[in-house]
Amino acid sequence: MTTTHAIEPRMELEQHLHMYRQMAKIRAFEEQVNELYKSAKMPGLAHLYVGQEGVAVGVCEALRRDDFITSTHRGHGHCLAKGATVNRMFAELLGKEPGYCRGKGGSMHIADPETGNLGANAIVGGSAGIATGAALSAKMRGSGQVAVCFFGDGALGQGLLYETMNMASLWTLPVIYVCENNLYGEYTPCGDTVAGDILARPRAFGVHAESVDGQDVQAVHATMRRLVERARRGEGPAFLECKTYRYYGHHVGDVNREYRTREEEREWMTTHDPLLTLAGRLTAQKLADAGVFERIVSDVKAEIDTGVQFALAAPYPELSEVDEDVYA
Amino acid sequence: MSTPETAVRELTYGEAVREAIAEEMRRDERVFLIGEDVAEAGHPFKTLVGLVQEFGTDRIIDTPISEPGYAGIGVGAAMTGMRPIVDVMFGDFITLTMDQMVNQAAKVHYMSGGKLKVPIVFRTTLGATRRSAAQHSQSLQAWVSHVPGLKVALPSTPYEAKGLMKTAIRDEGPVVIFEDKMMYRVKGPVPAEDYTIPFGVADIKRAGTDVTIVATSSMVTVALGAATMLEAIGISAEVIDPRTTAPLDKATLIESAKKTSRAIVVDEGYERYGVTAELASVIAEGAFYFLDAPVKRIGAMDVPVPFSPVLEDLTVPSEKMVFEAAKALCRKA
Numbered sequence: 001m002t003t004t005h006a007i008e009p010r011m012e013l014e015q016h017l018h019m020y021r022q023m024a025k026i027r028a029f030e031e032q033v034n035e036l037y038k039s040a041k042m043p044g045l046a047h048l049y050v051g052q053e054g055v056a057v058g059v060c061e062a063l064r065r066d067d068f069i070t071s072t073h074r075g076h077g078h079c080l081a082k083g084a085t086v087n088r089m090f091a092e093l094l095g096k097e098p099g100y101c102r103g104k105g106g107s108m109h110i111a112d113p114e115t116g117n118l119g120a121n122a123i124v125g126g127s128a129g130i131a132t133g134a135a136l137s138a139k140m141r142g143s144g145q146v147a148v149c150f151f152g153d154g155a156l157g158q159g160l161l162y163e164t165m166n167m168a169s170l171w172t173l174p175v176i177y178v179c180e181n182n183l184y185g186e187y188t189p190c191g192d193t194v195a196g197d198i199l200a201r202p203r204a205f206g207v208h209a210e211s212v213d214g215q216d217v218q219a220v221h222a223t224m225r226r227l228v229e230r231a232r233r234g235e236g237p238a239f240l241e242c243k244t245y246r247y248y249g250h251h252v253g254d255v256n257r258e259y260r261t262r263e264e265e266r267e268w269m270t271t272h273d274p275l276l277t278l279a280g281r282l283t284a285q286k287l288a289d290a291g292v293f294e295r296i297v298s299d300v301k302a303e304i305d306t307g308v309q310f311a312l313a314a315p316y317p318e319l320s321e322v323d324e325d326v327y328a
Numbered sequence: 329m330s331t332p333e334t335a336v337r338e339l340t341y342g343e344a345v346r347e348a349i350a351e352e353m354r355r356d357e358r359v360f361l362i363g364e365d366v367a368e369a370g371h372p373f374k375t376l377v378g379l380v381q382e383f384g385t386d387r388i389i390d391t392p393i394s395e396p397g398y399a400g401i402g403v404g405a406a407m408t409g410m411r412p413i414v415d416v417m418f419g420d421f422i423t424l425t426m427d428q429m430v431n432q433a434a435k436v437h438y439m440s441g442g443k444l445k446v447p448i449v450f451r452t453t454l455g456a457t458r459r460s461a462a463q464h465s466q467s468l469q470a471w472v473s474h475v476p477g478l479k480v481a482l483p484s485t486p487y488e489a490k491g492l493m494k495t496a497i498r499d500e501g502p503v504v505i506f507e508d509k510m511m512y513r514v515k516g517p518v519p520a521e522d523y524t525i526p527f528g529v530a531d532i533k534r535a536g537t538d539v540t541i542v543a544t545s546s547m548v549t550v551a552l553g554a555a556t557m558l559e560a561i562g563i564s565a566e567v568i569d570p571r572t573t574a575p576l577d578k579a580t581l582i583e584s585a586k587k588t589s590r591a592i593v594v595d596e597g598y599e600r601y602g603v604t605a606e607l608a609s610v611i612a613e614g615a616f617y618f619l620d621a622p623v624k625r626i627g628a629m630d631v632p633v634p635f636s637p638v639l640e641d642l643t644v645p646s647e648k649m650v651f652e653a654a655k656a657l658c659r660k661a
Contacts, residue, residue: 068408102441111440118407119440123431129400130432136401137408140360140386147404160427163397170392325442326476328500 013287019061019217020278021296023053026077027275028297028304029086030248033076033093033107037252041312043095046107049077051247054274055180056081058220059148059240062228068116068134068147070127073108074180074246075120078150083115086303090311098310103317104325116145124185125151125158128177132164135175135237146174146231154185156194162201165237169205174231176224177202177239180214182246187259202239214242215272218281245272337520342375342512344486345451348493349376349413351522353383356411359497360387362398363415363451372417373453373512399425399450403433406448411497416452419506420466425450433502434477449496453509454482454596455546456644462632465640467596469544470603472504473573479527480574481505484548486516488571491525498524508546528575532584536566539590539654542581542607543567547594547645554650563658573603581607582614589620590657594645599627621657626650 030050036042049056052074060069060081071078079089084100092099093107100110111119118134121127131149138145155161156179168175179198183190202209208230212223220242227238245268249257257265270276282288339347353359361379363371367390370377380388391398395416402414416422422429433446454467473480481496481503483489489507496503533548534555543551548569555565566584570577585591591611595603604625611623629643 070404100441101439101443104441105439109439111436111444113440113443118404119436119444121432123427126400126427126432129397129402129428130404130407132397133401133404133406133412134408135404137405137410140405141409160396160400163392163394164400166392167394167397167401325438327479328437328442328445328447 015061016218016278016282017288017292017296019057019221020275020293021300022057022061022081023217023275023278024297024300025086025303026053026056026080028300029076029080029089032304032308034248034252036093036308042093044106045251045253046076046093047074047251048246048248049074051268052180052182052214052244053077054217054220055178055214055242055244058217059178059224061221062224063116063146063148066116067145068118068131068138070118070131070147070149071110071120072127072150072152073120073122073124074152075108075110075150079110079112079117079120082112082117084110084112084117086307087310090307091314094311094314095316096311096314097317098314102321125155125161127151128155128158128161128164132168132173132175135168135173136171138174139171144232146176146228148176148178150178150180152185153179153181153183153190153194156198156201157185162205165202165205165207165239168237169207172234172236174234175237176227176231177207177237179239179241180244181241182244184246184250184259186250187254189259198241199239207237207239209239209241211241211243214244215274215277217274217278336517338515339486339518340512341486341489341508341514341516342373344490344518345375345493345507346377346379347518348490348497350379350382352494352497353387358409358411359413360389360410361413361415362389362391362402364391364393364417366390366415371415373509375512395421395424396428399428400432402448403428403436403446406433406446407436407444411447413449413451413497416450418464419452419454419468420463422450422452422468422471422504429472429478429502429504430475434475437501438477445500446502447500448502450502450504452504452506454506455508455510456596456628456633457510457640459635459637459640461635465633467506467628469506469573470597470601473603473606477502478574479503479572481527481572482545483507484545484569484571486514486518488525490518491523492571495524495527499527506545510546525571527572528577530568530570530577530580532566532580533569534565534567536564536588538564538588538658539592540566540568540584540588541592541594541650541654542570542611543594544570544573544596544603546596550645550647551594551650553647554654557647557651558654561655561660563654563660565654570607576610578610578614581611585611585615586618589618591615591619592624592626592650592653592657594626594650596628596644598630599625600630602627624653624657626653
């Protein structure tokens with residue numbers, strides 16, 4: 001990796017700007033989702049990823065297109081970071097025919113096999129089996145693929161996670177468990193629900209475990225690249241805790257957030273924001289100036305505007321589709 | 329020596345299951361089996377003996393005692409190009425795998441708008457009277473039959489055990505197959521050549537004219553025994569095995585009930601909200617104006633399965649119970 005730094009600084013800058021663009025896209029997407037909710041144009045609820053963009057982007061930029069991810073109820077960021085298009089994402093959120101699941105999945109179930117996305121999951125921790133099974137499959141098929149299981153600190157309470165980590169370690173599977181510790185499981189601080197040291201849990205199974213600042217996309221990306229290469233070399237599973245923060249509530253309707261203070265939120269948003277952090281660093285290094293980031297944000301805004309217009313104008317599924325695809 | 333046409337071998341139910349799995353594993357390298365004590369141990373019921381010697385531990389995979397975990401791993405493998413058979417030793421343990429079966433495997437295809445597929449077989453057991461008490465004796469086929477997205481097969485003979493297992497393995501979606509653990513040593517004819525049994529096609533095990541007895545899995549033998557007793561008193565019973573509860577061959581059940589005007593439904597699951605309730609309502613709705621009597625349901629007694637043999641035997645439908653019910657329906661009491 002040091003070699004890469006020395007030889008290809010230009011390519012590296014492009015990648016960092018690309019990561020900035022991806023994070024900006026996720027943020028703009030989610031802000032638009034919130035507007036759709038507030039203007040009653042979106043059925044149901046959504047769990048916004050704003051604040052956590054550095055995790056999804058840092059992780060997915062370290063993956064191949066055919067590597068697998070499993071996502072969570074707070075999954076829009078993962079889908080976009082793995083390569084989903086905003087048009088079809090918005091369409092799915094509105095229950096429209098061109099959506100990724102033809103309107104049958106909605107916010108919490110977006111899947112896109114073409115980009116290796118095996119689906120978001122509305123059962124907390126429910127995809128630990130799927131990700132580990134995808135890794136077993138990759139190993140059996142000799143495909144060289146790696147699987148990433150995204151989950152939050154809330155999923156640390158689910159037994160499935162520990163059963164699958166145990167088997168992943170026993171069988172040296174190419175799976176990386178990415179724990180997005182955003183400090184709250186729904187409306188409860190994780191300090192009330194998680195005993196002991198988080199990293200001691202995977203380590204008890206012999207799973208390599210690390211912690212990283214999830215608000216620093218470069219750090220997430222660099223760490224993930226190491227873990228992915230390790231897994232691809234056949235050295236087994238890893239666990240990466242990303243310390244992060246969700247700026248909105250548990251879902252779009254959780255506007256009062258009585259369980260935490262406005263001061264805490266302000267602190268994260270001003271001194272630990274993943275977009276500000278990356279832009280500040282690249283600016284200080286004189287690799288980019290404010291104009292670069294403004295152009296990215298304005299490009300992204302146009303993409304989001306086009307996407308939401310596409311989705312609003314898109315047709316709903318035919319009613320005859322209701323009982324299609326129950327059985328393959 | 330038999331001629332090739334008449335050379336129908338006899339295999340035990342357990343051997344039929346093993347042969348189906350072995351043949352499918354030879355035919356399709358994506359098929360593998362994962363579960364507890366399945367490799368060297370060959371499964372506690374010895375149904376898998378010899379498979380690990382042929383296919384190795386990469387395809388006959390022993391797991392820790394972690395049913396939810398390896399069920400989930402099976403789902404993920406199925407979604408990404410493999411065709412796992414997930415072995416759940418006792419039907420009672422499917423309760424541990426419910427999230428993976430019901431919320432994941434059953435729904436992935438639909439939730440993804442048809443893009444993802446989950447070709448997985450959950451292989452498990454049903455049946456009481458093994459003196460195994462309340463947590464190793466249940467027949468929970470109703471639980472999964474309730475869930476859209478799952479198919480449920482209930483083989484009643486060695487022939488069905490092989491044919492339904494092969495169909496299950498070749499299906500593009502999740503199938504739960506319940507083997508009758510009391511039948512593993514029962515022998516029956518099983519063709520040596522490759523065959524499958526389509527899902528959703530009932531089998532008329534015995535033709536009759538006076539009363540229809542619809543029976544599943546372990547209860548097919550019970551129903552056939554009752555039919556023999558009924559014949560002795562001049563009642564002609566038709567015994568129908570639906571073979572799969574999902575999909576269900578409603579037409580065959582309804583047509584038989586229309587013909588005989590009387591129907592009994594027998595299943596070893598709990599009677600309350602059970603398979604018998606569903607099958608009886610299908611017949612009642614479809615054949616109401618042809619029936620001479622209400623459809624009679626006979627399921628397991630609605631109690632946890634007791635240990636003591638004298639108590640356990642009371643909880644399972646018997647030939648005598650079916651015989652008496654048929655006699656009463658035919659007003660021969």
